[in-house]
Amino acid sequence: MADGTETTYAELRTYTESAAGGLYHLGVQPGDVVALHCPNSLGFIVAAHAVWRLGAVLSPVSLLATEDSIAAQLEDSGASMLLTVAALGETSANAAKKVGVEQVIFLDANNGLQQWFAERRTAPKVKINSASHLAALPYSSGTTALPKGVQLTHENLAMNVMQAKSMGLVKRDDVIFGVLPFFHIYGLTALVNLALATGATLVTMPRFEIDSFLGAHQRFNVTFSFIAPPIAVVLAKHPAVDNYDLSSLRALFSGAASLNADLAAAVEDRLGVHMQQGYGMTETSPMTHINIKPEYDRGAIGEAVPNTSHKLMDPETLEEIDLPDGEKLSEVGELWIQGPQVMRGYLNRPEETAATLTEDGWLRTGDLAVQNAQGHVFIVDRLKELIKYKGYQVPPAELEAALLTHQNVADSAAIGVQREGEEIPKGFVVLQPGVEATEEEKNAIMAHVADRVAPYKKIRELEFLEQIPKSATGKILRRELKIRETER
Known part of the structure; x- marks a missing residue:
């Protein structure tokens, strides 16, 4: 943690088992939906993996959500329990009461994590079908429509971690900085699960603040940071950057939105590190493309991760757009994705699922893109924007x-x-x-x-x-x- 507290992998395993035992004692069963409203912390990681340990379904809640939107998510997801922290106030607890979710556990209270750790209850072994059993039910951001529950299986999440790991996105000896929210699929997969699967060191803080962000990088000799384009803007332009030693950084990785090539170059010029980026959606667990090779164009989202295919389709004719010749870029088309990380569908939204997933398993992303002769993709914009x-x-x-x-x-x-x-x-x-x-x-x-x-x-x-x-x-x-x- 950025506050200096440390947890080993052995301790994390013990904490997770104890928390799973505590949740099982409270009645959590395989298939139950458990909502988690919690800032980036050890508690978030333990709670999430305890839910998965029981074969239950995690539905992470945005820290920016209002009481009404939390209530809507709890009701739509069918959550039977809410895990939260007193530090966030009563917003989510009030939302739970509004929709009849009676089990509300404050992880930072006396009967929360510390009690579970002290009791060290055991949880039973659970058998699930990883290909069909839901692991997570995040809600899409709602930038173009009302949020929808995205059904992600254990196989979706595990395969996406393996895809990123196989490409060498992070390394075992990395010190990774985690400020992007764990409740978002980007943070949940890349910061939490990928870091743990790789055995890297994860330094985390609950929110972005420029001096704390830079100070933590200097203090902990951070080697790799996951960021979003707004943080890239700060790193390229904010005068405070010059006051800190960031020489331990080997690279930065931007996701969650498209990163412009000029902005990527500005960050590289100022910090002297490789500015990487990738692409994904909540509906794809999220990673589908990664640009981590220095020779690639900085504006590209890169190549598809293993076992993943993409194609560009004319939005009106639905005809596939061919790869270009030589140095040219293709015509603009909607990016379609196919792979083992693609969601099962939207919860209780058959019409919207049908509009997004084709019968032969292609996901229509709604993003407009072009590609070069090598199949490297450049996002142009959102189709509806x-x-x-x-x-x-x-x-x-x-x-x-x-x-x-x-x-x-x-x-x-x-x-x-x-x-x-x-x-x-x-x-x-x-x-x-x-x-x-x-x-x-x-x-x-x-x-x-x-x-x-x-x-x-x-x-x-x-x-x-x-x-x-x-x-x-x-x-x-x-x-x-x-x-x-x-x-x-």
Whole structure:
């Protein structure tokens, strides 16, 4: 832990067995859904693996969730128990009471983890079918629709760890830093399960704060960090970075959202480390592609992990797009994925499952991409978030990347807004400290973008914000920006 406390793998195994015994004594059976609302901590890891040890289903709850959204998840998932911590307050406990979940355990209370560790109860051996038995029921982020329960089996999770491990993403002697939320599938698989399966050292902290993040890297000689693009922006631009020794870092790995090549290069130039990235979804456990080879283009999500196939499909004709020749890039298409890490489907949502999973097992990601002759994939944007300006398609991510290249821009977002019966591209920026939000500054930033994109992609409006709305893993919540527009 970033606070200096240590746990060995032998202790972790003992803690997990004791916690599983405690949960079994409370009536948890194979197939029961147990919700977990807990910050990054030893307690989260122990509780999650204790649930799996019993053959029960883990449904992690976002730390950003409101009481109503937690209640909706508990009810939709059919959770019979909620594990939480008193440090988070009564929000999740109130949600549980609202929907009739009677068993609420505070892991940091006297009758929580410490009691289970002291009692050292045993749990029975459990036999399950790893290919069909659910292990996790995370809820998709809801950036384009209401959150849905994603059914992931033990085989889904185990195979995804093996896929990443076989590619050498992390090494046994790595000191890995874990600030991305464990409740998200990225953190759950990459930070928790991959680190444990590799036998690496995991240093974790509950939330991102720039000086704590950098200080922990220096103090613990961190060699490898999983981050999201917003942290990459901070590492590329924040002056505090120069105050810390990060020489132990061998690489950074960005996930949860697409990382622009220019931003990746800026981080590499400043820190002198290899900036890697990957791609995945909650529906794919999550990893499907990894770009960890220095010779690969920094803007690519890389190659498919073992036993995984992809193809690009024309969204309208559903015809496959061929690989290009030479140095060219392919036409834009929707990325489809097939592999052992693909979900079983959405819980109690047969129509949405059918719209996402084809009969022959391909997952339609909803992401638009291009690929080169080697099959390396570059994400262009979300299919449903494209801006349509005078019939032309404008990817918001391209505008956001162009905005970030301006020296006075600390963060950015872009959406389409309706003006006089047509959709136009609108940008939102957070300015660097000390920069005044003037009309002159606005015009300068818009001109900067216009010099870097096709004429039809130019930003037609720009607004200054204090903060860009994002999910816990760094995805821009463009839907919230669109709601702001409609409410004006």
